[in-house]
Ligand code: KG4
């Protein structure tokens with residue numbers, strides 16, 4: 256089985272060819288950092304235009320590097336949401352055109368589902384159900400991944416996503432954009448206990464996350480002018496990691512039948528986040544799986560792999576499938592207190 260996957264939901268444009276036996280035959284990626292850097296964040300209109308310009312070349316490149324043509328693939332998979340709607344539409348419509356012209360099935364993939372199965376691309380032994388901490392720029396959730404298309408959301412953020420908190424901290428500290436890797440680099444030379452920062456919701460009975468208060472505390476710490484940038488970055492990262500650990504420990508203690516603790520999404524590329532979560536799994540004698548860094552941040556290999564997972568279940572979509580700005584993995588999940596903004 257060969258799947259061509261496309262990704263365009265935020266600020267990475269990507270195309271990849273992945274085989275059913277887990278070989279990543281090619282994965283091509285074009286970032287837009289330079290386009291968005293002057294604005295300190297992703298500008299949706301600029302992102303959509305850039306996807307439209309980059310995607311055809313990336314598709315051609317991915318097919319060529321894989322040594323295949325469109326006629327050789329079994330289906331075309333594309334992110335159909337959630338994300339910035341202009342960009343999602345560029346990728347989805349491109350996939351529809353390719354599928355239509357080559358007479359191949361279309362597979363629409365939920366971007367979060369792409370992150371959720373990505374550990375199975377690199378870990379053949381990872382079986383459902385597993386506990387997933389999904390940490391990205393737009394989301395911070397704990398999910399039971401029970402099967403293909405079967406998710407139970409256990410927790411979400413009541414305000415900011417953790418990646419958003421990294422990005423805002425970077426902006427506050429003048430570390431540039433994208434923020435996560437910049438904060439991690441600055442933190443490497445700082446003292447993680449130099450600045451007293453809050454750990455929102457730590458130890459509470461409710462399952463959810465919160466990062467808005469932490470971000471505001473970073474702003475106050477900077478304005479106080481008494482701490483160095485590396486110390487504030489390291490202290491922020493320490494507080495964020497402790498929040499992730501506490502909420503994940505709580506969920507893992509209550510999970511009855513999970514095969515593993517898994518972390519995915521852009522923030523899972525962070526070394527402190529990975530090692531702290533690995534310790535949580537080890538303490539409970541549960542296997543731990545984290546994809547390699549390139550597979551944590553947005554890419555098309557995970558979308559192509561989700562296409563493999565879905566096609567195996569016979570799940571394909573019609574050419575009038577909609578692009579969705581909001582698309583929760585578990586539509587039946589109880590809304591979190593104070594939420595209503597984050598799907
Ligand atoms: O999954 P992703 O690439 O895109 C979304 O679906 O949102 O995640 C991007 C997020 C950004 O907030 C970025 O700052 C964060 O992941 N990130 C990191 C690191 N690398 C990326 N956060 C902390 N440490 C990192 N090394």
Ligand code: ZN
Nearest residue numbers: 370391521553
């Ligand atoms: Zn993502």
